[in-house]
Amino acid sequence: MEEQTNVTYDVSVIRPEVNEGQIGFRGQGFPPVRLAGIRKGLLTLHTLELMAATIYRFQIRAGQRDDLNLRLIGAMCNEMTHYQDFQVKLAEYGFKPNCLRWAFWLVGFALGFGSRLLGPRSILKTGVWVESKAVHHYAQLLASIEWDADTRRIIEKDQADEAAHIARWKQML
Ligand SMILES: [Fe+2]
Numbered sequence: 001m002e003e004q005t006n007v008t009y010d011v012s013v014i015r016p017e018v019n020e021g022q023i024g025f026r027g028q029g030f031p032p033v034r035l036a037g038i039r040k041g042l043l044t045l046h047t048l049e050l051m052a053a054t055i056y057r058f059q060i061r062a063g064q065r066d067d068l069n070l071r072l073i074g075a076m077c078n079e080m081t082h083y084q085d086f087q088v089k090l091a092e093y094g095f096k097p098n099c100l101r102w103a104f105w106l107v108g109f110a111l112g113f114g115s116r117l118l119g120p121r122s123i124l125k126t127g128v129w130v131e132s133k134a135v136h137h138y139a140q141l142l143a144s145i146e147w148d149a150d151t152r153r154i155i156e157k158d159q160a161d162e163a164a165h166i167a168r169w170k171q172m173l
């Protein structure tokens with residue numbers, strides 16, 4: 001099992017730059033059991049990030065030029081980036097995304113739209129709740145799966161982003 005990289009991540013970067021050189025085929029020569037673990041983990045992360053991006057998308061109150069909306073737009077951009085991170089990794093490994101992920105879009109819509117109707121406190125509380133689940137999930141997947149080093153770094157950065165989201169929403173509550 002690979003060790004945790006002891007890197008600190010800059011969570012003020014909500015969409016890190018990706019160069020052509022960073023795109024590549026992955027997983028050649030990996031034993032099938034390792035590939036199966038990576039595939040399962042990537043599918044989980046891809047669908048969870050779709051849900052997260054959709055929650056923030058529907059929490060944004062159109063036309064409100066306040067601090068909460070500004071933070072939600074930033075969080076949505078960040079989650080869309082996470083979603084793309086895992087879509088790219090799935091493709092690099094030669095895996096297909098989960099064709100049932102629209103169900104996660106629906107859950108994201110329900111949570112995002114529902115909490116927006118209930119008001120700002122509910123928006124923030126939903127954020128804390130969902131992101132806490134995400135951080136926990138990230139920790140489990142980091143500990144239990146033998147990732148390649150590049151993918152592990154992306155997962156760690158995204159996990160740091162989720163922790164920053166929790167801190168932000170808690171501070172605003
Ligand atoms: Fe995320």
Ligand SMILES: [Fe+2]
Nearest residue numbers: 131161162165
């Ligand atoms: Fe997040």
